[in-house]
Amino acid sequence: MPHDHGPVVKRGEMDLQKMILEQIRDVEDYPKPGILFKDITPLLADHTVFAAVVDAIVMYHGRGTIDKIVGIEARGFILAAPVAYHFGAGFVPVRKTGKLPSATYAETFELEYGTATIEVHQDAFRPGERVLIVDDVLATGGTAEAAAKLVRRAGAEVVGLTVLMELGFLDGRARLTDLDVHSLVTV
Numbered sequence: 736m737p738h739d740h741g742p743v744v745k746r747g748e749m750d751l752q753k754m755i756l757e758q759i760r761d762v763e764d765y766p767k768p769g770i771l772f773k774d775i776t777p778l779l780a781d782h783t784v785f786a787a788v789v790d791a792i793v794m795y796h797g798r799g800t801i802d803k804i805v806g807i808e809a810r811g812f813i814l815a816a817p818v819a820y821h822f823g824a825g826f827v828p829v830r831k832t833g834k835l836p837s838a839t840y841a842e843t844f845e846l847e848y849g850t851a852t853i854e855v856h857q858d859a860f861r862p863g864e865r866v867l868i869v870d871d872v873l874a875t876g877g878t879a880e881a882a883a884k885l886v887r888r889a890g891a892e893v894v895g896l897t898v899l900m901e902l903g904f905l906d907g908r909a910r911l912t913d914l915d916v917h918s919l920v921t922v
Contacts, residue, residue, distance in 0.1 A: 751791055752920045754784045759900065773900060773922070775871055779813060788814065788919060792869065792897050793821045795917050801894060802864035803827050807853070807882055808834070811870035814899060818869055827859045827866075829882050840888050842881035853881050860891035873898040873918060876907030883914060 758778035765772040778784050792814070803825045806815025812828060819826040832841060832852040839854035860866065866886045873879060873896070883893045893914060901908065901918035908916050 751787055754787060755899070755920050756922070758784050773872060773902075775810060775899065778899075788899060789817045789821065791919055792818050792917075795897065796822075796867060796895065798822075800865055801867050803860060803866045803891065805829055805855075805866055805868045805882060805886060807868065807870040807878055810872075814871060815869035818867070818897075822867075824867075827855065829853050829855050829868075829885060840885050842884050842888075844877040844881040846875070846877060851878070853878065853885065855882075855885045855889060857889060860886065860889040862890035864891040865894045866891045867894050868896045869898070870896070871899045873901040873907045873911075873916065874905045876905075876910040879907065879914070879916075880910055883911075 755778060758775075758781055760774040760777050762772040762774050764770065778788070801822045801824050804815045804819035804822065805827045806812040806829065808828065808830045816826050828835075830853065832854055835854050835856055838857045840857055841852050841854045843850055843852040868879060868882050868886070870879060870882075879896050879898075883896070886893050895915035895917060896911065897917045897919075899919050901921040903921045
């Protein structure tokens with residue numbers, strides 16, 4: 736009788752997950768006491784792993800029509816820009832309030848320790864454009880949910896959210912039931 740060993744993970748995916756996890760550094764009490772920060776800078780500095788991450792995001796979403804890639808400030812920018820290049824798509828930054836120079840849409844959301852507001856230029860998307868949101872971490876889902884609302888408010892369609900790392904214990908995916916959520920690793 737066969738045993739259920741959980742979801743099937745292809746060897747390449749397992750190797751990528753291992754490479755990613757080996758390059759993420761835990762920093763205790765940053766940015767404040769009690770927080771365990773997942774530092775991706777070692778991963779970004781490793782060309783092989785960084786390239787594999789970008790390639791995995793592009794491969795997951797295929798070569799279908801994606802018009803714009805949204806990167807969420809700040810580490811999402813680093814991942815989203817090369818993904819946009821691979822898709823031949825435009826890159827759109829979603830920034831913290833007050834950082835964009837032209838007319839914006841804003842969305843305020845709850846964090847674990849307060850509120851935050853993010854913005855996007857009102858003219859960043861044309862109606863009907865297909866948009867992929869890319870970020871480094873999915874935690875509670877508030878930032879991703881707010882970014883999706885901004886894209887939709889601007890008249891574009893969100894085709895999905897891809898993150899490098901999902902903090903599964905915070906269950907952010909639960910508030911994003913209307914999105915195709917893809918994470919390269921879950922911790």
